Amino acid sequence: FSGCVQQGMSIKNPNTIVNYTIGDPETLDPAVAYDSASIDVINQIYDRLVMYKGGDTSTFYPALAVNWTVSNDSKVWTFHLRKGVKFSNGNPFTAEDVKYSFNRVLKMSQDPSWILSQCMDLNSTEVLDNYTVRITLTQPYGGFLPVLAFSIASIVDKETVEAHGGVVENTENDWMREHAIGTGPYKLHHWTHKTEVVLEKNEYYWGGWEGKHVDRVVIKIAEEAATRILALKNGDADFAYIPLNNVEDVKGVKGITYSIGPSYNIVLCIMKNNSDNKFMADKNVRKALSYAFNYESAIKDAYSGY
Numbered sequence: 001f002s003g004c005v006q007q008g009m010s011i012k013n014p015n016t017i018v019n020y021t022i023g024d025p026e027t028l029d030p031a032v033a034y035d036s037a038s039i040d041v042i043n044q045i046y047d048r049l050v051m052y053k054g055g056d057t058s059t060f061y062p063a064l065a066v067n068w069t070v071s072n073d074s075k076v077w078t079f080h081l082r083k084g085v086k087f088s089n090g091n092p093f094t095a096e097d098v099k100y101s102f103n104r105v106l107k108m109s110q111d112p113s114w115i116l117s118q119c120m121d122l123n124s125t126e127v128l129d130n131y132t133v134r135i136t137l138t139q140p141y142g143g144f145l146p147v148l149a150f151s152i153a154s155i156v157d158k159e160t161v162e163a164h165g166g167v168v169e170n171t172e173n174d175w176m177r178e179h180a181i182g183t184g185p186y187k188l189h190h191w192t193h194k195t196e197v198v199l200e201k202n203e204y205y206w207g208g209w210e211g212k213h214v215d216r217v218v219i220k221i222a223e224e225a226a227t228r229i230l231a232l233k234n235g236d237a238d239f240a241y242i243p244l245n246n247v248e249d250v251k252g253v254k255g256i257t258y259s260i261g262p263s264y265n266i267v268l269c270i271m272k273n274n275s276d277n278k279f280m281a282d283k284n285v286r287k288a289l290s291y292a293f294n295y296e297s298a299i300k301d302a303y304s305g306y
Contacts, residue, residue, distance in 0.1 A: 012235050016216040020228040020237040024194045024221050029176040030154035032110045037221075039151045041197050044217065045088075046154035046182035049079055049098070050145055055261070060145045064093065064155055064183065065133075074140035081131040086204040087157040088187040095133045099125040100158040102135075104167045115152045119144060157181045186217055196220050232256060244304045260306065269293075 023037035030042050049065035065079040085093040102125045105116050119141035126134045137144065147153060156176075161167070164175035180188045185207060186199035199217040201209065220237070222228050225246050231237035233253055242250055242258075250256050271289070273281045280286065299305065 013216075015214050016218060017214050018218045018220065018231075018236065018238050020220045020222050020231045020240040022221065022223055022228075022241055025191070025197065027172075027177045028180045028188065028191070029173060030151045030156070031105045031108050031113070032172055032177065033151055034110075034112045041188075041199070041219065042151045042154060042180070043184070044186045044199055045180045045184045045188060046151070046156070047184050048150070048153045048155065049081075049148050052149055057264075060149060064098075074142075075137045077135045077137070077144065078128075079133045079135070081133065082206060083131055085183050085206045087160070087181050087183050088202045088204055089157065089160065089181050090204060091157050091159050091181075093155070093157075093183055094130045095127040096130075097155050097158050098133045099127050100161070101155045102153070104156065104161070105152060107167050107169050108172065109170050110172060112152050115147055115150060119147070155183065185213075189216075194221055244302075244306050247304065 021037070021040075023035065025033075025038040025041050026035050027033050027038050028042060028045070030046055033039050033042055047064050049063060049068075050060040051063040053059070053061050062082070064082050064085065066082050068077060068079045070077050079098075081093075081095055081098070087093060102116060102120065103122055105113050106120065106122055109117075119137045119139055120135065121138055124136050124138065126136070128134055141147075160181045161173065161176065164179070165173045167173070178191065183202075183204075183206065185202055185205045187202045189198040189200045191197045197219040199219075201213075201215040220231070222231070225243055228237065228240040228242065229246060229249050232240040232242070232250060233256070235255070247258070251258065271280055271286050273283075273286070
């Protein structure tokens with residue numbers, strides 16, 4: 001991403017952040033979302049028990065849980081929840097919403113549900129009181145806190161979901177695909193498919209609004225790199241997704257800054273080994289292809305050295 005700080009320039013819509021990116025969200029339902037475009041929006045609307053801050057992914061910070069303990073065998077986790085939290089519709093957040101959210105993921109059993117089901121089942125989450133939840137894992141799992149920080153573990157409002165179709169086993173909820181009620185800093189204003197997602201300030205947000213924050217976030221979907229580059233250059237975009245082979249088009253432009261650092265992006269080649277292609281079924285053939293791949297050329301030519 002490149003960010004337009006517009007130093008010394010007049011900033012268009014200073015109380016709004018505009019991000020020009022690629023890919024329309026597929027869903028706003030955290031129990032179904034498996035693509036980054038959906039998750040980017042969901043993470044602004046919904047909270048989880050724990051969260052990351054900025055680029056720090058080695059520390060788990062309190063979010064809807066203020067603190068937690070774990071048993072010596074690493075299977076039993078007890079979370080003490082934040083009090084006074086409200087969803088963006090004004091409904092109070094309680095431990096029942098946590099249990100409902102986790103069991104909902106497991107019952108719906110959509111593509112990303114394995115992230116929870118690898119260590120949880122429908123008997124795992126127990127409500128001890130309105131603000132205490134105990135989770136007993138089916139097996140010790142060192143990645144449990146990262147799981148809870150991921151969008152799949154977002155907490156939904158039980159009352160809202162039950163009023164709009166509830167939970168049907170092995171089935172998506174059509175209303176939740178298009179709507180969202182969470183406890184996060186922003187709430188959904190509107191989503192015009194393949195055009196834009198607009199979020200606005202959640203006045204009930206438990207984190208408060210002191211400091212330098214914007215009231216509105218606009219995510220523009222622009223598939224053409226030229227469109228995103230032009231929006232960044234003329235100040236219509238505060239941030240934009242710029243492909244590596246277009247970085248030179250924006251480097252050095254007045255008012256535009258960019259940063260380079262580690263990323264969790266993964267580029268991979270999938271080799272299907274259960275087809276009629278007997279060659280690919282031989283692991284030695286797959287190994288040979290991995291050895292034959294010119295990694296240095298890919299880094300230099302496809303990724304411009306990054």
